[in-house]
Amino acid sequence: MQEDRRGRLHSTGEVARELGVSTRALSRWAKEGSLTPALVTPGGRYKWDLEDVRRQLRDMR
Template structure:
């Protein structure tokens, strides 16, 4: 499992970093790891699954 930064996740999903941060604040997605400095690391496939489970519109993609 390769973990990516928030910016890399946003690029992979075709959205802004702000969208990723908003989804995290709203509890739609959770990072695999948060560094001691507060930076999140994500598994792209896991985030896609979380979005599909929590947001019916994401199934349209």
């Protein structure tokens, strides 16, 4: 995935593939409060800013 620096929000699947983690892990971390998605849709789906997720993961270490 080419990084989009214009602030495009990505699906959980796109971010999981880019980072090499499972979609379940991303969703679990969001539910636990370890990661904060950029947006939660009215249907409950997470949308992510890839660079923000990378920063949050670095900060978790």
